[in-house]
Amino acid sequence: MTRRLVAADVLKLVRRRGQMCWALVLTVGPILIGYAVTAGYHLSDAARYDAAGGTRNLENALFLILMLGGVAAAVLGTSAGIGDETSGVFRELVVTGRSRLALFGARPPAALIVFLPMVLTAFGLAVACTFLLADGTPTPSAGTVALEAAWVLAIASVQLLFALGLAAVVGSRATAVGVLVAWQLAVSPLLLSVDQLGVVRELVPRAAELRLEPVAGEPLGFGMSAVTAVAVLILWTAVLLGAGARRTVRRDA
Secondary structure (H helix, E strand, O other): OHHHHHHHHHHHHHOOHHHHHHHHHHHOHHHHHHHHHHHHHHHHOOOOOOOOOOHHHHHHHHHHHHHHHHHHHHHHHHHHHHHHHHHOHHHHHHHOOOOHHHHHHOHHHHHHHHHHHHHHHHHHHHHHHHHHOOOOOOOOOHHHHHHHHHHHHHHHHHHHHHHHHHHHHHOOHHHHHHHHHHHHHHHHHHHHHOHHHHHHHHHOHHHHHHHOOOOOOOOOOOOOOHHHHHHHHHHHHHHHHHHHHHHHHHOOO
16 A cells, blocks of 8 residues: 555656656756856866866765755655645545555655656766766765765755655645745855854754765854764654644645
8 A cells, every 4th residue: 555655646746747847957957057068168278177077076066966956856845745735636535545644654755766866867977977077187986976975865855855844734835945945045054154053053954964965065164963963854854744744634635
């Protein structure tokens, strides 16, 4: 029964072709465009512009995957979290006697099955360009690439589950997407820059994401252990999914 519910939710997401196209554009598109433009500049004037590959540009590519891919995660996650309710299917599913908790429980794995291959494809393209377009610049080791892959997939999963849980709580895709995009692009960086907040900044998910990055990227500006970072992400994910499940169980069919 669980496998069938998950498969049904996967089909619901995949059949929304416009949504799937935009998700691909936001995850894979920036990588293709970014490397193409950078390679073009390098070919036109190698003395002035650095090579398109190498470790440094891989870090920039990962930033694009998580920032713009976060928007794709918000779109797909909110669709998975509240799609049945907004389309009127939820009432029909409840009438058949299926458990509401089971209906909600099938949504996270289905969303991950649809979204993570897109993220992995974008990451694979970035890694390929990193080595093929290096032109003598330093490249990451195999171990570093593996750690970066695990980090990207983990953070993308967290972003997707955040969106799914929040949409189920608020009951509106538009509201959930707006809140998530504003939080990721504006509110989180602002909170991390306020020194007066002190240790409270460790509760911001973005701080945990940056702390866990295998290769040092954007500095946090304050100390945070890896254990704390993992705990913060798990806590936020559990709270939002738990709240979403509770709201789904109590929602009027």
